Amino acid sequence: MPEKVLVLWDIDRTLLYVGTTDRRVYQDAFARVVGRPAERLPARGTGVTMPLAVRELLRANGVTGEAEVERLADRVIELMPELLESRVPEMRQEGQVMVGAEAALRAVWAADALVPGVLTGNLRRSAEIKLGVFSLDGFVDTEVGAYASDDAHRPALVSIAQQRAAAKYGTRFARDNTVIIGDSLEDVRTGLLGGAKVIGVASGTVGARDLADAGADRVVADLLNPRLLLKSIADLTSAARREQKAGDAG
Incomplete structure (x- = not known):
């Protein structure tokens, strides 16, 4: 063999x-956890892992202090699959x-x-x-x-x-x-x-x-x-x- x-x-x-679905999920999760809209989103198509992209998202949008970044990142990451699943119809249409x-x-x-x-x-x-x-x-x-x-x-x-x-x-x-x-x-x-x-x-x-x-x-x-x-x-x-x-x- x-x-x-x-x-x-x-x-x-x-x-x-998946078109813009991932970016919308980042926006949804950021707004839900931080309480305001994200003005900057992670770069597209880089291949960076999602946890690192989430930390980049938080820092780029004014979250300071590593302890706070880590605390909020954990909450954002936990939400991501649920928010992605809620956009399955959108993925089918746009992706x-x-x-x-x-x-x-x-x-x-x-x-x-x-x-x-x-x-x-x-x-x-x-x-x-x-x-x-x-x-x-x-x-x-x-x-x-x-x-x-x-x-x-x-x-x-x-x-x-x-x-x-x-x-x-x-x-x-x-x-x-x-x-x-x-x-x-x-x-x-x-x-x-x-x-x-x-x-x-x-x-x-x-x-x-x-x-x-x-x-x-x-x-x-x-x-x-x-x-x-x-x-x-x-x-x-x-x-x-x-x-x-x-x-x-x-």
């Missing part, structure tokens, strides 16, 4: 796009599945050697809501994913996902057999620092050249070619295993 490879999908702008994403998900899901999970800056419940809205939740094993609710430091999520996958599938997962598929510079940084290969998808706010310059191991324009995606995964993990064996022999 071939060695398993863990494939960790980013969600926003890689698999789906969309990214081009080629469903076919790519199906291809990875159907490959015996691949374990498709999730690595996202969303909280777990928020991730499940988004995937469910667009009927993509059947093509990933959310039990072996890692989420912002696990750790706000995104590179730390790689080892969390690897440990969960190892416990479930009885296979060691490390850089040589773990691949992140994502659209942001943060996805690339996560792989470099966390211990995974990265396939950058130029479907978000970052162009193909910038993804490559940041250190993505492969870059594709979109997910329209599932065969190319599967080949890229196989090439990267095969090469990594050869490098590992050579290092061990040396």
Whole structure:
């Protein structure tokens, strides 16, 4: 039986796009907790985890003192999944599945050697809501994913996902057999620092050249070619295993 490879999908702008819903949820949560409207919102498409974005939101809107930021951040974060769920009809109307994403998900899901999970800056419940809205939740094993609710430091999520996958599938997962598929510079940084290969998808706010310059191991324009995606995964993990064996022999 071939060695398993863990494939960790980013969600926003890689698999789906929810329009302005996330930003409205930030606005709703801020107003409910702080008692006034937010004048500045987090930057779009950065891939930063939601807890860090919430802290940025509070500081950018005049909340001072780290103790106060932390206190209010906890309350905002607790509200986010509930507020997101209340906007499911809006997500269905304004959002969309990214081009080629469903076919790519199906291809990875159907490959015996691949374990498709999730690595996202969303909280777990928020991730499940988004995937469910667009009927993509059947093509990933959310039990072996890692989420912002696990750790706000995104590179730390790689080892969390690897440990969960190892416990479930009885296979060691490390850089040589773990691949992140994502659209942001943060996805690339996560792989470099966390211990995974990265396939950058130029479907978000970052162009193909910038993804490559940041250190993505492969870059594709979109997910329209599932065969190319599967080949890229196989090439990267095969090469990594050869490098590992050579290092061990040396």
